Amino acid sequence: MKRNQILTILSIILLFLFLWYANNNLSAYYIRILNNTAIFLMLAASYNLINGVTGQFSLEPNGFTAIGAYTAAILTLTPAQKEAMFIISPMVPWLQNLHMSFFPALIVAGIVTAIVGFLLGFPVFRVRGDYLAIVTLGFGLTIRVVSNNTISITNGPLGLKGIENYTNLWWTWGFAVVTLIIIMRLINSEFGRAMKAVRDDEDAAIAMGINTFKIKMIAFVTSAFFEGVAGGLLAHLITTISPTLFTFFLTFNLLIIIVIGGLGSMTGTAIATILVVWGSEILRFVEQPMHIFNFTIPGIPGMRMVIFSILLIVIMIFAREGIMGQKEFSWDSLFKLFKTKKVANK
Amino acid sequence: MNTVLKCNKMTMKFGGLTAVNEFSVEIPEKEIFGLIGPNGAGKTTVFNMITGNLQPTSGMIYFYDKPIVGLKPYQVVSLGMARTFQNIRLFTNLSVLENVLTGFHHKLKYNLLDTILRLPRFSKNEKIMTEMAMDLLESVNLQDKANHKASELPYGDRRKVEIARALATGPKMLLLDEPAAGMNPQETMSLMYFIEEIRDKFDLTILLIEHDMKFVMSLCKTIAVLDHGVKIAEGKPEEVQKNPDVIRAYLGDINA
Amino acid sequence: MNTTLILQQLFNGLALGSLYGLIAIGYTMVYGVIRLINFAHGDVMMVGTYIAILAVSVLLLPWWAAFLLTIFATAFVGVVIDKIAYKPLRNASRISSLITAIGVSFFLENLFLVIFGGVPKSFPIPALFSGTLHIKGVILPVISIIVPIVALAFLAILMYILHNTKYGIAMRALSLDMDTTRLMGANVDAIISFVFAIGSSLAAAGGIFWALKYPSINPLMGIMPGLKAFAAAVLGGIGSVPGAAIGGFIIGIVEILAVALFPPLAGYKDAFAFLLLIFVLLFKPTGIMGEDLERGRF
Numbered sequence A: 001m002k003r004n005q006i007l008t009i010l011s012i013i014l015l016f017l018f019l020w021y022a023n024n025n026l027s028a029y030y031i032r033i034l035n036n037t038a039i040f041l042m043l044a045a046s047y048n049l050i051n052g053v054t055g056q057f058s059l060e061p062n063g064f065t066a067i068g069a070y071t072a073a074i075l076t077l078t079p080a081q082k083e084a085m086f087i088i089s090p091m092v093p094w095l096q097n098l099h100m101s102f103f104p105a106l107i108v109a110g111i112v113t114a115i116v117g118f119l120l121g122f123p124v125f126r127v128r129g130d131y132l133a134i135v136t137l138g139f140g141l142t143i144r145v146v147s148n149n150t151i152s153i154t155n156g157p158l159g160l161k162g163i164e165n166y167t168n169l170w171w172t173w174g175f176a177v178v179t180l181i182i183i184m185r186l187i188n189s190e191f192g193r194a195m196k197a198v199r200d201d202e203d204a205a206i207a208m209g210i211n212t213f214k215i216k217m218i219a220f221v222t223s224a225f226f227e228g229v230a231g232g233l234l235a236h237l238i239t240t241i242s243p244t245l246f247t248f249f250l251t252f253n254l255l256i257i258i259v260i261g262g263l264g265s266m267t268g269t270a271i272a273t274i275l276v277v278w279g280s281e282i283l284r285f286v287e288q289p290m291h292i293f294n295f296t297i298p299g300i301p302g303m304r305m306v307i308f309s310i311l312l313i314v315i316m317i318f319a320r321e322g323i324m325g326q327k328e329f330s331w332d333s334l335f336k337l338f339k340t341k342k343v344a345n346k
Numbered sequence B: 001m002n003t004v005l006k007c008n009k010m011t012m013k014f015g016g017l018t019a020v021n022e023f024s025v026e027i028p029e030k031e032i033f034g035l036i037g038p039n040g041a042g043k044t045t046v047f048n049m050i051t052g053n054l055q056p057t058s059g060m061i062y063f064y065d066k067p068i069v070g071l072k073p074y075q076v077v078s079l080g081m082a083r084t085f086q087n088i089r090l091f092t093n094l095s096v097l098e099n100v101l102t103g104f105h106h107k108l109k110y111n112l113l114d115t116i117l118r119l120p121r122f123s124k125n126e127k128i129m130t131e132m133a134m135d136l137l138e139s140v141n142l143q144d145k146a147n148h149k150a151s152e153l154p155y156g157d158r159r160k161v162e163i164a165r166a167l168a169t170g171p172k173m174l175l176l177d178e179p180a181a182g183m184n185p186q187e188t189m190s191l192m193y194f195i196e197e198i199r200d201k202f203d204l205t206i207l208l209i210e211h212d213m214k215f216v217m218s219l220c221k222t223i224a225v226l227d228h229g230v231k232i233a234e235g236k237p238e239e240v241q242k243n244p245d246v247i248r249a250y251l252g253d254i255n256a
Numbered sequence C: 001m002n003t004t005l006i007l008q009q010l011f012n013g014l015a016l017g018s019l020y021g022l023i024a025i026g027y028t029m030v031y032g033v034i035r036l037i038n039f040a041h042g043d044v045m046m047v048g049t050y051i052a053i054l055a056v057s058v059l060l061l062p063w064w065a066a067f068l069l070t071i072f073a074t075a076f077v078g079v080v081i082d083k084i085a086y087k088p089l090r091n092a093s094r095i096s097s098l099i100t101a102i103g104v105s106f107f108l109e110n111l112f113l114v115i116f117g118g119v120p121k122s123f124p125i126p127a128l129f130s131g132t133l134h135i136k137g138v139i140l141p142v143i144s145i146i147v148p149i150v151a152l153a154f155l156a157i158l159m160y161i162l163h164n165t166k167y168g169i170a171m172r173a174l175s176l177d178m179d180t181t182r183l184m185g186a187n188v189d190a191i192i193s194f195v196f197a198i199g200s201s202l203a204a205a206g207g208i209f210w211a212l213k214y215p216s217i218n219p220l221m222g223i224m225p226g227l228k229a230f231a232a233a234v235l236g237g238i239g240s241v242p243g244a245a246i247g248g249f250i251i252g253i254v255e256i257l258a259v260a261l262f263p264p265l266a267g268y269k270d271a272f273a274f275l276l277l278i279f280v281l282l283f284k285p286t287g288i289m290g291e292d293l294e295r296g297r298f
């Protein structure tokens, strides 16, 4: 018990030592990818909680990160900045004068998104069936319509600019680690067992005294909270946000990640996040012109997404377990692995 | 003696089909009560209505004099009613131990904050729950398989886990839907003893559905017979056995 | 606003509603038999309109021949999608097929983006469909009259098939109980293919009319109508064919009338279907004509 905790703490320290090194030595390009990795890790872990652990297919991340991003950005922009930016129509006064520092703004972003999650989950979880996916898909489309039209809140299609570049490796990885710890603790509790029970057999779960509505809601609202915070981090990383930024492509990326890693496994999610974030950087080449011998093959824009969607279908049909299935890494299993290896060597 | 469960003219219609028609029954405390009938007679539907999985089209159900129609299944569970399913429904990706632990869910003694901060209340109650679950597994002789995935167990063991899980909810009444299905005569025998044993150990009232006549006749004190949704007989096993309506229902079933 | 204008808008709503209805039928039938939300259905409609464009402008077919070709080709596309992507997952957990459906949807959208680019293509409108009619001061595009009539004709044919042919009856049985139907010797796979064929061909018809009414098509055009049609299917009662048609009409009329009566809402018109979906789930989750398909069986 004690040993494992020490090992976990040691590895977290190691991670931050690496980040410290990276921060001082790596180029801006790599630091950006490292930041993206942490934000995607947060998003994917939250997303896997509702989809993989609780088994409720949902397509919420793009809509929810949008809410988090807008909320946090509106809160950290100064009244003067907002006044200068809202040229089509002035901002509603109470938002205009609202101002906060970065950390509370992120937490408020998480809470606002969690509330939205609750409001969406309420009609959906009362009925059985697969409506969560279509409702969240519709929400993602609708949030775009709404943010385009509520000009005195979101500045409409012009979006928000000049958001302070607060987000750095410490914030992103700090939140990513905290998110993972909280989600893992949730999973390794009676709440997590109930979530998995709902996934495996909802009728049996309800017959065993589990309030399935409540359990689904806990999973969904938790996901929403962290997705909101991640949205806030994202906004303060890219510093400009607009309604067209949060497209379904984001959700699709996360879906690929949790499917590759294994629905229900946070370890798998972590591995797959790294694979996908770095892999899609590498895959950029398919969209650029290629020179092979004397031929030039023109780049095909959008080809990456075609490849991703084929990948998703193929994995679902032929390798549904992903990398980890529903298994998790644990120190005990690692030691066991070493022991059996040693025995085998003898 | 106290009446534990009372059904009054309970009816269930699925579209045009009346699966259960004005079914009434009273089950006294600590009794093992049998519900029999040919295939499709509506037995499982009776269970589903009692446990809140289906809302009866009409009729009343009382559990310790409390009306329970309209309650959600998990609310019925917290009043002290647990069930098993005809076609065993374990949480296949959870371990045997975790399956039993889910039974404690409705009386969980720690909250989300305890969980996230790993406060003492969390660890203490997890420990207590695990001990209690292990005790239950021991009583069904499965303590050695606590960490196996439920889907890896042989059929007979799954039945036992399902019963252990139901017991974990702390029931006053247990509903067993064909517990002996798929068991060989030997297993059926030991199941019979087991059911009597848990009845005494946990002070249970038991309502069970079973096709195995020998099993029902020797285990149950009273038997009700359902045919096409209608109760055609009720009484002691030997009375029911001789009842001409019952014989006709079963023979008719064989000829059909 | 005067009555002629309202009447005019009512007709427009009816026309739009029939399009939603045509697409909704595919959702509702597929959900009925295999309990799958076919996220790719709106994109199948998009594929249909591209087939139609190619038939007219590349194959140079007359409009009626192009129409027929489109219907059959799209039906084929729907069946192939099912065979390749959904059938292998029939016995897997429900989430697997839902994820695959999203994958297919995203695949079609992006494949067509790669092939045809994102720039909207204009859809050639045959003279027959482009005029307007003036009836007692009410001005109506011909297309707004043809669409509801054709949609209702399709619905009538479909209802006849469902209630009077061997396939149709088996199909309805399947939506009630797959195992029993299989036991009774029905060829379940053939029936499911048949459902995909019918659903996709109706979506193709919807797509063609959509393009005739809003003659600018692009690879992402199926998303919004798809979402609204799904809302229509839930509103009508998922699993019910006439319900889907009724749901479609209601959503179409509400959308058009709301914007006509409250012009400032125009920007939000794509949000109506979503709101309606939420309301239906809150207050009548089984829909207007629906039975509770989700009732657990033990």
Ligand SMILES: Nc1ncnc2c1ncn2[C@@H]1O[C@H](COP(=O)(O)OP(=O)(O)OP(=O)(O)O)[C@@H](O)[C@H]1O
Residues within 6 Å of the ligand: B014, B017, B019, B037, B038, B039, B040, B041, B042, B043, B044, B045, B046, B086, C295, C296, C297, C298
């Ligand atoms: N959820 C449901 N929806 C529609 N019909 C149902 C449902 N549940 C049961 N039925 C029907 O009700 C009738 C009674 O079924 P029930 O399962 O209660 O029978 P049973 O007595 O348990 O039979 P068996 O001995 O085969 O388990 C059957 O005709 C069945 O098809």
Ligand SMILES: [Mg+2]
Residues within 6 Å of the ligand: B043, B044, B045, B086
């Ligand atoms: Mg039964």
